Amino acid sequence: MSAITLTINGESKTITAPPMKRLLDVLREDLHLTGTKEGCGEGECGSCSVLMNGELVNSCLVPVLQAAGANVCTIEGVAVEGRLDAVQQCFLEEGGAQCGICTPGMILATHHLLDKYPQPTMAQIQEGLAGNLCRCTGYKRIFNAVESCAKKSHA
Amino acid sequence: MRSNVSQYDLIAPGSLAAVLNALADSPGEFTPIAGGTELMVALGAGRLEAKKLVSLWGIPELRFIEVSEDAVTIGAGTTFTDLRRHPVIASDFTLLAQAASWTGSIANQNRGTLGGNCVNASPAADSPPALLVYEAELTLISASGARKVPYGKFHLGYKKTMLRPDELLYSIQLKRNFSGYVSYARKVGTRNAQAISKVAIAALARVHGGVIEEIRLGAASLRETPARLVATELALTRRSVDAELGPTIAAARTALAGECRPIDDIRSTAKYRAAVAGNLVEEFLRGL
Ligand SMILES: Cc1cc2nc3c(=O)[nH]c(=O)nc-3n(C[C@H](O)[C@H](O)[C@H](O)COP(=O)(O)OP(=O)(O)OC[C@H]3O[C@@H](n4cnc5c(N)ncnc54)[C@H](O)[C@@H]3O)c2cc1C
Ligand code: FES
Ligand code: FES
Numbered sequence: 001m002s003a004i005t006l007t008i009n010g011e012s013k014t015i016t017a018p019p020m021k022r023l024l025d026v027l028r029e030d031l032h033l034t035g036t037k038e039g040c041g042e043g044e045c046g047s048c049s050v051l052m053n054g055e056l057v058n059s060c061l062v063p064v065l066q067a068a069g070a071n072v073c074t075i076e077g078v079a080v081e082g083r084l085d086a087v088q089q090c091f092l093e094e095g096g097a098q099c100g101i102c103t104p105g106m107i108l109a110t111h112h113l114l115d116k117y118p119q120p121t122m123a124q125i126q127e128g129l130a131g132n133l134c135r136c137t138g139y140k141r142i143f144n145a146v147e148s149c150a151k152k153s154h155a
Numbered sequence: 156m157r158s159n160v161s162q163y164d165l166i167a168p169g170s171l172a173a174v175l176n177a178l179a180d181s182p183g184e185f186t187p188i189a190g191g192t193e194l195m196v197a198l199g200a201g202r203l204e205a206k207k208l209v210s211l212w213g214i215p216e217l218r219f220i221e222v223s224e225d226a227v228t229i230g231a232g233t234t235f236t237d238l239r240r241h242p243v244i245a246s247d248f249t250l251l252a253q254a255a256s257w258t259g260s261i262a263n264q265n266r267g268t269l270g271g272n273c274v275n276a277s278p279a280a281d282s283p284p285a286l287l288v289y290e291a292e293l294t295l296i297s298a299s300g301a302r303k304v305p306y307g308k309f310h311l312g313y314k315k316t317m318l319r320p321d322e323l324l325y326s327i328q329l330k331r332n333f334s335g336y337v338s339y340a341r342k343v344g345t346r347n348a349q350a351i352s353k354v355a356i357a358a359l360a361r362v363h364g365g366v367i368e369e370i371r372l373g374a375a376s377l378r379e380t381p382a383r384l385v386a387t388e389l390a391l392t393r394r395s396v397d398a399e400l401g402p403t404i405a406a407a408r409t410a411l412a413g414e415c416r417p418i419d420d421i422r423s424t425a426k427y428r429a430a431v432a433g434n435l436v437e438e439f440l441r442g443l
Contacts, residue, residue, distance in 0.1 A: 001161075019165035020198065020208065041157075041199045043192060043263060055236070055265040061195035062266070063188070065165050066212045112261070131260020 004068045008033070009077025019065035024048045026064045027074060035075035035104045039133065046132030049105035050074050056112040058131075075104035078111070087111060087149050096145035098136035105132050110146050119150050158201045167210035171217060171296075175323065177209050179298035183320040185209040189217075189232055190266035192259070193275045217270070217325070220244070225331050231270025231324040236261075238269065247331050250285035250357045253340045257281060270324045273306075276314045276380065277351075279422075281342065283310075283381030284357035284373030289329045296325035310380035336361050339439040342375075343431050345422075352376060353423035356435045362443050365397035372439075376423075377415040377432055386414040387436065396443045404440055408433045 005014045008031060015030045027033045027050070039045035041060050048059045051073040078085050084092065087110050097103040106129065113120055113128035120128065125146050134142060165188070168174055177185055186205035188194050189212060197203040211217055217232030222243050229238070235255035238244050245252045258264055258272070258281045272282045273293075283306075291306040295318060306327070309317050318324065336359040344350035355375040361368045370391045372384040390410035394403040417428035 018161045018163065019167075020163035021160045022195070022199075025160075042196045043259070046260065046262060049262055056262045057266055058262045060199065061191050063165055063191060063195065063208075063210075065167050066188075066191065066210055068167065109261070128261055131262045 002065060004064055006064075006067050006069060007071045009073060015064075017064055020063045022060050023050070023052075023062040023064050023067050023072070024059040026067075027059060027072075033074050033076050037101050037104060039101065044131075044133070045102075046105040046109060047102050049108045049132065051108055051112060054112075054115070056109055073108070075107060078107060086153060087114070087145075090145040090149040090152070091142070094141050094145035094148055096137060096142040102132055102134040102136075106134065106142060110149065113146070114150060114153070118153065120146070122147075158198050158203060160198070163198070163203070163206055163208065165208045165210060167213075169214065171214055171323075171325075172298075174209055174211065174214065175296065175298040175321075178321045178323070187211050187274075187323060189268040189271045190234065192263055192267040193271060211268075211270075211323070217323075226328055227331060228326050228328045229269055230326050231268060231273075233269050235259075235264035235267050235269070239264065243331075247333065248285070248289060248329055250288065250338050250340045250359070251282060251329075254281040254285045254342075254357065257342055269327060273309070273327070274316060274318060274324050276310055276316050278313065278378065278380055278382075279351050279355075279376045280381060281352065281355060281375065284355055284375050285340065286327065286329075287373035287381060287383050288357050288359050288371040289333070290371075292328045294325045294328070295319075295322045297322045301325065307383065310382075313379040333359060337443055339442060341435050341438070343435070351422060354417070354428045354431045354435065356432065356439070358436075358439050360439070360443055362396060365395055367391050367394050367396055367403075367443070372436065374415070374432065376428060377417050379416065384411060384414060384436075386410045391440075396440060400440060404437050407436050407440065411436060 001016050002019045003016050027036045037047040039047035043058045043061045050059045052070050087107050091097050109129050109132050117124050125143055185207050188208045211232055217230045219230040220241050221228040235258045238255040272280050286306050293304050293306050295302050339358040342352045342355040344352045352375050357373040360370040370388050387407055387410040390406045417425040419425050
């Protein structure tokens with residue numbers, strides 16, 4: 001077991017866990033942040049996506065010791081004072097979320113994308129979200145949500 | 156079956172020297188883990204054999220891109236995202252930039268490293284064909300010193316490399332002398348993002364007066380290691396790519412059929428791979 005300190009959604013946390021425990025399991029089991037989902041457990045689906053030091057990563061492939069000292073942002077850290085942020089609001093308005101399993105990952109992937117490309121082309125949107133699979137929406141509404149968010153922040 | 160994580164140990168000494176000492180002190184005991192995009196998948200599937208790991212993630216001495224007038228040296232811990240963001244990789248080494256851009260999703264590129272791609276030594280990996288045609292030189296490092304080896308000699312057999320248990324891949328050096336070359340890369344897989352290739356080719360050629368002066372073909376999934384297609388290169392050297400391409404293409408296909416040894420697996424069949432490889436080489440030749 002190792003004592004590991006990391007910053008989660010702006011708060012410093014110290015947990016005791018086996019160093020190879022997946023960041024995903026530490027978030028869900030040790031920190032009770034169950035917004036981060038597990039789809040495949042092998043890096044294919046993106047439902048476990050979080051931001052680690054501002055970079056999008058699949059938390060199912062990060063041993064928690066490698067997140068020591070890092071700044072991790074999960075879906076729980078996206079809303080501002082209990083109010084949906086702009087990306088979440090656009091997903092809601094455009095019907096970009098249905099069952100919700102892919103949604104936390106999609107939202108964080110969208111944040112990462114819009115940080116890099118505030119006015120993304122459709123090709124950039126598709127590439128940025130290609131690691132996030134959705135079984136419900138058919139993607140069109142998700143792309144609409146991202147476009148709408150980019151447009152609003154520009155306006 | 157998921158592995159029981161409490162049976163695994165991971166240390167993160169934080170500096171290159173400390174990692175090398177750990178490897179030297181107990182030879183064969185520690186397995187390096189960089190971005191974990193191979194090893195953590197193995198862990199999840201219950202097939203990670205190594206029980207003790209040493210982390211290379213976040214070691215600054217391994218994550219760098221150093222540019223000089225005549226070469227670029229890339230630290231083994233450089234991620235695919237780092238490669239894609241670098242202007243000299245984009246301008247001088249398009250085949251590598253291309254390979255980085257199609258190595259899994261953005262999240263995968265943010266963690267996966269060039270060193271991990273080489274040392275993992277999958278015959279299907281995306282960067283090796285590019286590194287083979289650029290004739291990269293590797294620096295391997297251990298507590299007792301460093302040695303340089305041509306990348307073309309690194310892969311010894313299926314998933315077998317020259318690396319000793321006490322060694323790390325330290326860096327990958329590319330010479331900046333490809334300005335007069337035409338380059339070509341194509342990956343054929345189930346879909347663009349994520350999918351490991353069925354077949355991939357990275358190629359360079361120098362053509363003068365309608366004649367191929369030099370040609371280099373790197374391939375994924377056509378032999379048991381990432382490999383140059385040397386017989387096909389030889390068959391194409393000094394061939395004409397002017398109006399009458401027929402004989403040139405025929406020579407390429409014959410040589411290729413003789414040297415490629417694809418396999419049947421879950422991603423594709425040997426027959427399909429051989430056919431597609433021929434088509435890719437033809438596509439490259441038609442573009443010259
Ligand atoms: C969803 C998904 C999609 C993928 N798609 C692709 C793809 O399209 N194309 C492709 O080529 N790959 C793909 N991969 C595989 C993987 O991302 C790459 O092989 C990546 O480069 C591995 O790097 P890493 O740092 O994550 O390796 P790790 O898992 O950390 O390590 C891999 C191996 O390399 C060794 N190693 C790592 N660094 C060093 C070093 N410096 N010295 C000595 N040994 C070292 C480790 O001991 C281990 O044996 C994919 C993986 C996933 C999960
Ligand atoms: S659960 Fe991590 S990528 Fe699918
Ligand atoms: S909303 Fe159900 S998986 Fe995307």
